Amino acid sequence: MSDETNILARYVADLAFADLPPEVVARAERLVLDFFGNIARGGADAESSASVRAMLARLGLDGPGACTVVGASRTYAPAIAALLNGVYGHSLDFDDTHAESSLHPSAPVVCAAFAAAEMTGASGRDFITAVIAGYEVCCRLGVALDPTVHYARGFHPTATAGTFGAAAAAGKLLGLDAERIACAFGVAASQAAGSLQFLVNGAWNKRYQVGAAAMNGLIAATLSAEGFKGASDAIEGKHGFLHGYSDGADPAKAVRDLGTVYETMKIGLKPYPSCRYTHAALDGLLSLRAEHHLTAADIVKVRVGLHPNGITLTGAPLAEKRRARTVVDGQFSMPFTAAVALDQGAFGWDDYDRLGDPVLDALCDRIDVEADPALEGRAHPFGALLTVTTTGGTFELDIPDPSGEPDLFPADAALAAKFTTLVKPVLGEKTPDLARSLLQSTDIANMAQAPASSERRRAAGISQRRRTNGPAAVLRCGATLSPAFSSTLPRGAKPAKTPFAAHMLQRQTIQPTRLFFHLCLFGINVVPYLR
Incomplete structure (x- = not known):
């Protein structure tokens, strides 16, 4: 054995x-x-x-x-x-x-x-x-x-x-x-x-x-x-x-x-909040729409060819996939995600508010999803073959891999933009001065573990936002969060120059995962500091 x-x-x-x-x-x-x-x-x-x-x-x-x-x-x-x-x-x-x-x-x-x-x-x-x-x-x-x-x-x-x-x-x-x-x-x-x-x-x-x-x-x-x-x-x-x-x-x-x-x-990494098997088609449709200035009214028929696994998850039964009514339905609907992309030229989390929109339902009826044997022998299963018939002509696209795959891995700026898009509606605007203070502090052990008081949160410009359907977005950041945070440095000391991740990894006496978490949750673009 x-x-x-x-x-x-x-x-x-x-x-x-x-x-x-x-x-x-x-x-x-x-x-x-x-x-x-x-x-x-x-x-x-x-x-x-x-x-x-x-x-x-x-x-x-x-x-x-x-x-x-x-x-x-x-x-x-x-x-x-x-x-x-x-x-x-x-x-x-x-x-x-x-x-x-x-x-x-x-x-x-x-x-x-x-x-x-x-x-x-x-x-x-x-x-x-x-x-x-x-x-x-x-x-x-x-x-x-x-x-x-x-x-x-x-x-x-x-x-x-x-x-x-x-x-x-x-x-x-x-x-x-x-x-x-x-x-x-x-x-x-x-x-x-x-x-x-x-x-x-x-x-x-x-x-x-x-x-x-x-x-x-x-x-x-x-x-x-x-x-x-x-x-x-x-x-x-x-x-x-x-x-x-x-x-x-x-x-x-x-x-x-x-x-x-x-x-x-x-x-x-995913550029869209839906099943990965929808992404190559979304890339192709968004590119086609932008290049040829298409609108939903221009679309006569769309044929999306997917790997059989993609059909299992996002394309069948087609009649049901064309009438997604819950968020999970939409996340696993090639017709719905494609219709949103064609109608507005983008697709994001907030677009699930459009579930049941008659405009999208009508567009979904023009979108066919089929298993394409040509995709089965490829190295990766996430590709798509598109045939888009419009009032001005027919376009055929072969998208072997969706954006975000390892060969198309997003640059740090794109990664930071996605992170900000996700976190900002929950936590609101946060001061970049806090990021600089955190990165320059030499007293990370205490900072990473002690909870912040409400007064210190207010001093740092950190609001407490409650959502009716979610947890309080209050962060347990360090005991010295204030505009004068740099005063925690020893007298005469210069701010640390070590990139964040290297500093995090070199310090063996701290809880760096918690510090990393805190930085992330403030909506701070920490990616440039990761190396």
Whole structure:
């Protein structure tokens, strides 16, 4: 029998920050930043978020703890923080994707790692290393499953394979050795769950099951840390994850080129808050509209060719996809997202307010979505083939990859713009002076841990905004937030010149994940400081 479980466990246990190529670290930092923006907006705006919070309160699970939920005014127990961050961050369907595995790595991995990092007071190096370990595990397992077969059986790979990635990241931060990480995988095998049935009625299961993957991965790692015995051969065994969840699994793919080829570098970011299979078509339609000054009235017919996985998620049954009425329906509707793009030349989160718009319904009726065999043999499944018939002629476009994929990864300015778009409606305008003060401070340990008083928040220009459907957007930033924040520097000392991430990673006595979180939530463009 092959030994993928133990090979992956040894890889996670042995992975060291010093062994990671700089470009892999840089990519992981940017993925984390992007995902934090998703959490902040999802917690405030996603209609499912209030129900999850109410459930926790009713069951007595919302008590105080030591871990951060992005955008919330209070802390939670580690498992609940992982759950909420995961649910919130995946709710917009604006989070990153790994094409070959067809899953969203950050939602389960970052949330489990973030909670474990705060539990253990981990350094920035430890946090980033654990996140990368989690990315590698869940992406590789997703590839080994064969996502087409996994989808056909009704599974959601982000929630299934993601549980193992979450366990790997949390186990790394809890200091587990290879044997205990393999044990954590054994526990994760019993917790990996996620169904595609949500597609039938636009249900919120997809959001919750991904948050549950983060929580369950953290629980699996913690059980192992406490001596709990998990199943052996959990990944490749006869009744293990790969064979239990797929008819076409290839366990060898889970460890092929492990440590030399980084799946982390194959993770892309989303420019639109919808299923990734809609994005190549949206890129093409928006480009065509801009280049030829098209309006909705010019559109006679649109034919969108997608990979079969894309049809499963966004194109069938076509009549139902043309009449999306809930946000989840819209997120998984090629006709709706295409109609919005053609009608207004853009597509963003706020456009779900147009669900049921008669103008869009009429346009949806002119949009056909079909499986195109030409897309099945390609390296990546997210491409699209378009035939757009207008009153002025017919256009054909082949978009092999959507924007945001690794070869088209957004520049820092675009990443910062997306982050600001997500966070600004929740937190409002924040002073850039705060960013400079935070970056120049030498007393990061105290700043990262002490809560700010309301007076200090007001002095720093930080408002408290409450939304009727979201948590209070109050931030627990440092004890010295004031216009005179630079006075925390020793007399005569000059502000630190070290770039933020390097400073974060070099300081082993701080809680840099919390500082990074605070910077992100102020809507500050920290990307230029990441390297």
